[in-house]
Amino acid sequence: MTDNKLPLRAKVATSVSKTAAALSRAAGRGDGSVIGGWIGLKIDPDLLAHLAAGRAIALISGTNGKTTTTRLTAAAMGVLGDVATNSLGANMPTGHTSALAKAGHTTYAVLEVDEHYLRQVVEATNPKVIALLNLSRDQLDRAKEVAMMAALWRDALRGVDTHIVANADDPMVTWAARDAASVTWVASGQRWHDDSWVCPECGAHIERDGDDWWCVAGDLRRPAPTWSVADGAVIDPAGVAHPVSLQLPGRVNVANAATALAVATQFGVRVTDALPRLSSVASIAGRYATVERDGRTIRLLLAKNPAGWLEAFDMAEDAPTLLSINARDPDGLDTSWLYDVDFSPLRGRRVLITGDRAMDLAVRLEVNAIPFEHVTSFDRALNAVPPGRLEVISNYTAFQDIRAELDRVN
Known part of the structure; x- marks a missing residue:
């Protein structure tokens, strides 16, 4: 939504949000993404929804890799024009609000979302695509148990008219996404198995054989991926291998690139146009620096x-x-x-x-x-x-x- 179409309260909230964020940056108190969004939402509790209206939005969520995949996805979608994004990792509604306010009018937005806030952000932003990366244990004193988190995701996606890009190698993600109306499966890999030995549907054992996995008692099993990674290349749904040249280390970042490309193609981006932009992404908020x-x-x-x-x-x-x-x-x-x-x-x-x-x-x-x-x-x-x-x-x-x-x- 352009600024001149915003309701008056939202216009005031946007202006104050940007000013507060700028003052925070000038004072050396951080990038201002949290305080700016917090003040904006205090003035207009619906500010995130107002700022999201009219934009084609992708949400990226998961326990690990959110910030990197968000940056890669925003780079890939830059082929289409300016993209609003919370690229520094402020991944709760305050950060989303601040990022959209700061960006002004853009047709597209790519937002990293803390996994606990997915439902709230989906309801506010009506995204075109949601990417689900992985689920594993995190911050044991306050984070939800992994199967509980998967159930919350499953509920958040129920009845939502949004395309899902999901990790076929993570049983928890697969269970959360499998009943969505439209899903693209990516073989992103899952090195860490200790949170997915038990089927979240029935409690039976998850059996593994190489990349394949299945519930020994129920019908939950690894779906056939349409995107995959092999020998440093991303394999697209047509079976074409696209060598990926990244400044970021590790197979996991090639997998993050595969997810970014799978998301970007849902917006009409061609893989060959996006690849050079992925190679420009270096340190992510100091990570890998x-x-x-x-x-x-x-x-x-x-x-x-x-x-x-x-x-x-x-x-x-x-x-x-x-x-x-x-x-x-x-x-x-x-x-x-x-x-x-x-x-x-x-x-x-x-x-x-x-x-x-x-x-x-x-x-x-x-x-x-x-x-x-x-x-x-x-x-x-x-x-x-x-x-x-x-x-x-x-x-x-x-x-x-x-x-x-x-x-x-x-």
């Missing part, structure tokens, strides 16, 4: 739950590796999830640990028989390793702490 400092090449990898740590270990090179763990509010206060992570891929590497909860991590590494060195700060970690490569894997606030330290020096 590589920084040179004091003769060391430092790469930052964010891992906030067991599934994310498994992928991070695959991406990290065989080099000294710093692990940093906090347990502040954005991370979740419960660190027991560390015992769900298999740290054995780190054997043979030099491992350093730091962060507010380094001792929790130390005990976990002892259990896994992984030798480590404790350092009390990121700066001391740098001084402890020789010139060369340093891989850094950390959860959310630890990641932000390290980014701030690197920004302060550079």
Whole structure:
């Protein structure tokens, strides 16, 4: 909806939202996406719906990979023109509202959505496409149990006239999406299986054989995917392999690119037009960033739950590796999830640990028989390793702490 078609209250709320966000940025208090949206919604509780009206919208949700897939999808859809997006990860309605207000009138929007808010955002934005990436355990002290989350998604999609792009390799996602009116299945992969051994429909065992999976008692099984990934290429529904050249590491990001392309084609984007735009996407809010400092090449990898740590270990090179763990509010206060992570891929590497909860991590590494060195700060970690490569894997606030330290020096 263009600004001149907005109701008066929505116009005022939009203006105040943009002003508040700009003041927050000017004061160095962040990008303003949360405070701007919060104030706008206080003035007009229906502001998100007003700003979404008239736009063709894609929503991206899941436990892991939302921010990256959102950025890739927005890049792919840039073929069509300007795309509004919450590319820095403010993925609740306040962030969506702020992103749409800041963008002004655009025909298209791609919004990352926290999995708990999917129903609310679907109702407000009437999206054309919803991409469902994965579901796994996350922030155990406040996040919902995985099967419960899948049930909430299933309810949110019931009766909605929206095309779904869903991960065929995740039984929880498949169950949530399988009754939707229109679904495109993507073989995105699922390295982490520990949250999907039991059928969410009947409680029976999920059996696996290679990429295939099925419920031993019911009719839930892996659907035939129309998009897949093989040897660094995305295979489209016609069976054509499109080599993908990404600046982002790991097979998981090729899979994220496949989902982005599957979404973009629903808006009429040709794969061949989108591919060059995907290759332009580099660091995502500092994730995967590589920084040179004091003769060391430092790469930052964010891992906030067991599934994310498994992928991070695959991406990290065989080099000294710093692990940093906090347990502040954005991370979740419960660190027991560390015992769900298999740290054995780190054997043979030099491992350093730091962060507010380094001792929790130390005990976990002892259990896994992984030798480590404790350092009390990121700066001391740098001084402890020789010139060369340093891989850094950390959860959310630890990641932000390290980014701030690197920004302060550079």
